[in-house]
Amino acid sequence: MTDLAALLTVQELDNTTGALRHRLATLPERRVLDEANALVAALDTELAGRAAPQRELEREQRRIEGEADGIRAKADSENRRLYSGAVTALRELQAIQEEISSLRRRSAQLDEAVLELMMQIEPLVDSVAELRARLTAAEAAADTATVALAEAEVAVNAELQATVAQRAAAAGEVPAEALARYAAARPQLAPSTVVRLVGSRCEGCPSQMPAVEVDRIRHLEAGLAECDECGRLVLH
Numbered sequence: 001m002t003d004l005a006a007l008l009t010v011q012e013l014d015n016t017t018g019a020l021r022h023r024l025a026t027l028p029e030r031r032v033l034d035e036a037n038a039l040v041a042a043l044d045t046e047l048a049g050r051a052a053p054q055r056e057l058e059r060e061q062r063r064i065e066g067e068a069d070g071i072r073a074k075a076d077s078e079n080r081r082l083y084s085g086a087v088t089a090l091r092e093l094q095a096i097q098e099e100i101s102s103l104r105r106r107s108a109q110l111d112e113a114v115l116e117l118m119m120q121i122e123p124l125v126d127s128v129a130e131l132r133a134r135l136t137a138a139e140a141a142a143d144t145a146t147v148a149l150a151e152a153e154v155a156v157n158a159e160l161q162a163t164v165a166q167r168a169a170a171a172g173e174v175p176a177e178a179l180a181r182y183a184a185a186r187p188q189l190a191p192s193t194v195v196r197l198v199g200s201r202c203e204g205c206p207s208q209m210p211a212v213e214v215d216r217i218r219h220l221e222a223g224l225a226e227c228d229e230c231g232r233l234v235l236h
């Protein structure tokens, strides 16, 4: 009886292994990590979408500032020429003065354009900064979730490893033929492929065995009978 009884232990450990594998596949920590990663990806995309127009406007701002600087430098140099004494003809002096006025008007227009751009950029900068802060927080949460998942996996895997070792030891005690019958029947009948005979009843179903049959198998050497009703292996 001891040999065959070990089959019940094998079955129990197989059930435990199945439950542990299921736990490993459905760890709540994995769902938390998946959600954290999805949030990081969404914020990343949103950030890229908002940062691009900001960069575009900033480029335009630098271009106009550069143009305005060039115009101011030209006006300054014309101004120096005006007062250098090198030019004496009235007509030419007037022409230089008009040129300086025109350059100053143009640079004032460009300064105006830069101010308008800065007003467009300001809210973008704020919203990009706010998004960046949210992304940083989401990345930290994803890191924490990664660690939590790894810890949970290590714990379940340790249990799984111990169970597999126990199962191997228990299976070593079961006659090979009984183990093979169990393995063949388990896919249809797990988690209760092997059951005990309780009184004259198969433990797996309400079916009563004929008293004569029960009496007969009770006097036989320990073995596995097959329940006519449910097909389970009945240990007696």
Ligand SMILES: [Zn+2]
Residues within 6 Å of the ligand: 202, 203, 204, 205, 206, 207, 227, 228, 229, 230, 231, 232
């Ligand atoms: Zn049965």
